[in-house]
Amino acid sequence: MSDGLAVGTLAYDARARRVGVVMGECGTRCALRPPQGGREWDAAVEDVRLATAADWLSAAVAARNEISRKRRP
Template sequence: MTNTPEPEEDTGRDIAVGTLAYDIRIERVGVVMEECGTRYALRPPHGGREWEAPADEVRPATVAERIRSELAERNANSRKGNGRL
């Protein structure tokens, strides 16, 4: 009988600080600002108020989610008259 180690549980903690992640609970993309134990501190990609999310509810953002986030920011700037593209 061999003594094989049990597979480690995937906690979702493979998301690096500074990368875009997706908070599944609130369906929102944010930049990972910090890992706080079993939680992540996220901030909207173009600034704003940080929020915390449980690590098991956060995953890396897909390309589509990144594009959607960027488009939403550009649309908001356009409505404000910023014209920032």
């Protein structure tokens, strides 16, 4: 993989605005999975880059907010 996007690294999908763990690459597509587990999604290789600390923090806050919304009556 290019740009340091090896399997197992944390990456950011700019089109989907999501952070994921790189699961593999096939041609022009990259398979990503949420860091906490869940359903994989495909992204175009050109839309994927190494995740920054800010990307990771933003994803973590969004996940906590979603959990909080689901718990409300």
